[in-house]
Amino acid sequence: MLDSKINLLVIDDDDINIFIIKKIVEKTGFEINMVAKSNGKLAIDYLEEVTAQNAAFPHLILIDINMPVMNGWEFIEAYEQLDFKKDADLYILSSSVYENDIEKTKSYKSVKGFISKPLSMERLTELIKAIKP
Template sequence: MTNSKINMLVIDDDDINIFIIKKVIEKTGYEVDMISKSNGQLAVDYLSSITHNVDIFPHVILVDINMPVLNGWEFLEAYEKLNVLKPDIYLYMLSSSVYEYDIEKAKTFKSVNGFISKPLTIERLKELLQLVTP
């Protein structure tokens, strides 16, 4: 493991899921600085405010689908309009949805790297974090 810290943004309105993700991160052995936002609008505002700060811009973004204010799909539309020019961002939909439609819809967004079904496992998170580390 490299000494560099991995920045992660989790966009989810479920406090229990946020707690679980924090616990999973602890068990990976990776040094991860996790920020969470409870809806897509708060996440867009946050990302807009740090666009030019590469030291804290997320390497990994996990987005839930069903949230108030701006849901996951609306977040993705707004995110893609931000024109973030950082190719090393790994964005995944993280949802409890079992609908094939949602999995297929996620594939239509150029910024989405994949779809992960909740709950996030230690093994799956390790796979994601390995993508980020040199």
């Protein structure tokens, strides 16, 4: 069991999905500080602000693929270019059933895997337990 609070960033433009993830987070029993952003641009802005303020960087980032302004792939490319000094565990969290999306996930060095929606409490618990504080 982890001793410290887990910082979770969810990047998704679907309010229902955000609501479901919040409920799952509450049921895990872990201390989780969850922040949600509705597109990749807002998420990049948030990460730059957190870094500038030397605030708590997310341990885990869940990224939807299809979003307005900056989609999940564009977010990952921007994230990798910015080369943040702290590492987060990044996962694509998508309803996509396209094999090419799952394969594309493997082409990014910072992405640890692809998770099909909806996120389950069991899967979130696995991800949290895998974080190295």
